[in-house]
Amino acid sequence: MLNTKSKELYEEAIKYTPGGVHTSIRNVDPHLIFTKSEGAYIYDADGNKYVDYQSAFGPYILGHNYKAVNDRVIEALSTTDLYGVGTTDLEIKCADKITKNVPSADQVLFCNSGSEATYHAIRLSRAITNRTKLIKFQGCYHGWHDYVARNMLSAPDMIGKRDPGSAGMMDEAIDNTLICTFNDLDDVAATFHKNKNEVAAIIVEPIPHNIGCVMPEDGFLQGLRDLCDENNAVLIFDEVITGFRHDLGGFQKVAGVTPDLTTMGKAMANGFPMAAVAGKKEYMERYNTNPGGDVWFAGTYNGHAVGTSATIATMEIMETEPVHKHIFELGDRMRNGIREIHERLGMKAYVAGFGSVWTTYFMDFEPKNYTDLMKNDAEMYVSYRKKLIERGFFKMPMNIKRNHISYSHTKEDIDNTLQAIEDVLKELI
Numbered sequence: 403m404l405n406t407k408s409k410e411l412y413e414e415a416i417k418y419t420p421g422g423v424h425t426s427i428r429n430v431d432p433h434l435i436f437t438k439s440e441g442a443y444i445y446d447a448d449g450n451k452y453v454d455y456q457s458a459f460g461p462y463i464l465g466h467n468y469k470a471v472n473d474r475v476i477e478a479l480s481t482t483d484l485y486g487v488g489t490t491d492l493e494i495k496c497a498d499k500i501t502k503n504v505p506s507a508d509q510v511l512f513c514n515s516g517s518e519a520t521y522h523a524i525r526l527s528r529a530i531t532n533r534t535k536l537i538k539f540q541g542c543y544h545g546w547h548d549y550v551a552r553n554m555l556s557a558p559d560m561i562g563k564r565d566p567g568s569a570g571m572m573d574e575a576i577d578n579t580l581i582c583t584f585n586d587l588d589d590v591a592a593t594f595h596k597n598k599n600e601v602a603a604i605i606v607e608p609i610p611h612n613i614g615c616v617m618p619e620d621g622f623l624q625g626l627r628d629l630c631d632e633n634n635a636v637l638i639f640d641e642v643i644t645g646f647r648h649d650l651g652g653f654q655k656v657a658g659v660t661p662d663l664t665t666m667g668k669a670m671a672n673g674f675p676m677a678a679v680a681g682k683k684e685y686m687e688r689y690n691t692n693p694g695g696d697v698w699f700a701g702t703y704n705g706h707a708v709g710t711s712a713t714i715a716t717m718e719i720m721e722t723e724p725v726h727k728h729i730f731e732l733g734d735r736m737r738n739g740i741r742e743i744h745e746r747l748g749m750k751a752y753v754a755g756f757g758s759v760w761t762t763y764f765m766d767f768e769p770k771n772y773t774d775l776m777k778n779d780a781e782m783y784v785s786y787r788k789k790l791i792e793r794g795f796f797k798m799p800m801n802i803k804r805n806h807i808s809y810s811h812t813k814e815d816i817d818n819t820l821q822a823i824e825d826v827l828k829e830l831i
């Protein structure tokens with residue numbers, strides 16, 4: 403794989419930007435400079451083409467530079483943009499679509515990133531309950547802000563302990579976020595008990611995709627719902643990854659469990675910056691976008707025509723075309739194909755996934771939580787991915803990161819990937 407141009411440009415990038423990247427975990431080896439994207443493919447500065455499974459961490463549910471969405475954005479921008487006063491017709495249409503599809507969404511407010519959405523949902527939960535503490539799960543990611551940036555990809559000796567993700571965080575924020583083990587209702591119940599009448603909310607990725615694909619066990623999400631009801635706490639589903647990717651109604655629709663508040667982002671606008679917080683009307687009306695509301699909600703770029711038109715277009719395509727059928731079928735084809743390869747090679751590994759998302763953990767049982775994932779062979783996980791990148795299949799070369807399939811991927815892409823996976827595994831084992 404030729405990457406002289408990437409190397410040259412990276413030297414330039416680090417002159418202007420610390421580390422040369424604009425999100426910390428983008429700084430991986432090989433450091434490539436990307437210059438073009440189209441459907442299921444991305445291209446680097448040296449002209450190498452990759453089948454893309456990184457999908458920018460998930461937004462591209464239809465594919466990169468998807469013409470039908472781009473055209474709607476361009477069309478919108480030929481007549482409208484952003485006003486900073488009043489309401490746009492596109493905002494109304496977009497909000498109508500979301501509230502019709504997402505079970506928990508009586509009402510919705512727009513912002514621009516998942517981190518903003520989770521910040522807003524948490525602040526609202528504190529106002530509703532007049533409490534401060536928050537329960538989050540080890541390994542889950544809900545954005546970069548102080549309330550949630552702890553116990554993400556913790557080192558083994560820091561699991562469940564005080565593990566802030568950054569210097570400069572407020573002690574009060576760190577200490578008011580309590581950490582539980584995913585799929586362990588007893589742990590959550592005990593945490594409520596120890597912090598009686600102090601927990602404002604549980605925030606949870608209904609499938610913790612930030613650690614690949616750890617599925618909720620039967621009854622776990624319903625158990626969280628029940629514990630929140632018993633303890634008068636707010637249940638927040640962070641569907642920034644699962645929303646729209648797994649169903650137009652989010653994973654809450656698939657699971658049949660309705661949270662009080664939902665955060666959304668990524669796949670909703672097929673790659674354009676757009677996010678939302680939604681929930682029960684009586685709660686949403688506490689935001690001060692409603693006259694008399696006492697919970698601050700603002701943002702210069704909220705409701706920009708780029709995000710609203712992209713969301714409307716993306717949702718319309720998901721409503722009228724077999725998007726989910728296609729990506730789910732390809733997901734199954736990939737997972738089954740990899741399992742057959744493992745069997746042929748006599749390998750013990752666990753192929754995890756749901757719908758269009760999958761990953762192979764190099765361990766011999768199904769992980770139920772972050773601690774289980776310490777059994778994954780991290781070195782193998784990353785070398786496997788690097789070797790696939792060399793062959794033109796891009797998966798994030800980082801431990802326990804997931805892969806995504808889009809509507810633009812074809813059976814042929816999947817079959818070519820499977821062939822490469824078999825070749826790479828033969829080399830590695």
Ligand SMILES: Cc1ncc(COP(=O)(O)O)c(C=O)c1O
Nearest residue numbers: 515516517543544545640642643
């Ligand atoms: C589940 C989840 N919530 C929130 C966020 C934060 O979203 P953003 O990066 O758009 O701020 C992410 C980002 O990866 C996420 O995966």
